[in-house]
Amino acid sequence: MTDRLPPIPLEQLNAAQQAVAQAVIDGPRGALYGPFVPLIRSPELMSAAQQMGEYLRYRSAIGTRLSELAILVTARQWDQQVEWAIHAPIAMEEGISPAMVEAIAAGRRPAAMTHGEALVHDFCVELQRNKRVSDATYNAALALFGEHGVVDLMGLNGYYTFLAMLMNAAQTPAPPSSAAPLP
Template sequence: MRLTKPRIAPVQDADLTPDQKEILEPMGERVLNIFRTMVQAPKAAKGFLAWGNYVLSRRNDLPAREREIVILRIGYLCKSGYEWTQHHAIGLREGLTAAEIEAIKQGAAAPNWSPADRALLKASDELHNDQFVTDGTWAALTRHFSDKQCMDVVFTAGQYTQVSMILNSFGVQLDAGQVLDPDLKGF
């Protein structure tokens, strides 16, 4: 985690405005710190949630396991302990193994990736480092994914770069019961 305390405090239930309650109510009883923080700017939170819901929905044509490879790689590259922690559990639910999640830290150079997974990792690295997917990596992606899925790789990487910047800069802390990956301590 980059910060040990929030710069923007998450809103507690007793302090929610009507606009904030409206945004958080559909989330049920366990509202994550990211959303409690985002509702400090209700209009921004609404827009953020609309786009974020697309990226995490079935409207995103990238299969969930592959989507999580991109999200986890971006979260790791951005040194976002909160993002990594949340999506580590999601990645496991979506079919990644613990060993694969650990290998995401190494990126495309880690052994045992399929060519499709390697292309996703390379695209994530390129988008993070240069905000551009090279011709060679794009060609590798198109061997395994449709044009729409390739677009969704870029949309997903962009969304989770933004999420990581929000989490890191606002100091969003882990939710109760979560443990920070030791490789993301001290950033």
């Protein structure tokens, strides 16, 4: 597979691209990688996307550990190797068990999950597969996370689906990772 939108050397970026690239480099990500490589071609879109992603990844109302779980489920649903390579190790650092990561990679519902993990997993799978969430799952998530948390959970699914679509179409290669690639 050929990378359709490969990295552009920083010195070849125009002023708008340089500004948005620097914002990503100066932020919590610290570097221009993954989805930001193809996104740099659209600086305004990249700026909006990186701001949303920074909120969802680092400050969502459901917390970092459960956000990382939602990211993994979304990456699995879209067969997105870049997001998997980046986020599987982070999810485990945040407390998602290796067995849970392995089950998600294999497309199975993990056997052992906390109540919150099960709600996030099931909510994401329903939303991704069925394009909607059942009343039972929605109401359980609402009871645990409140409206703010449920909206952030929907936002995580939408944002990481956007990135998956972008990188799958651009054929962005996965970076080296301690995580095994998705089967």
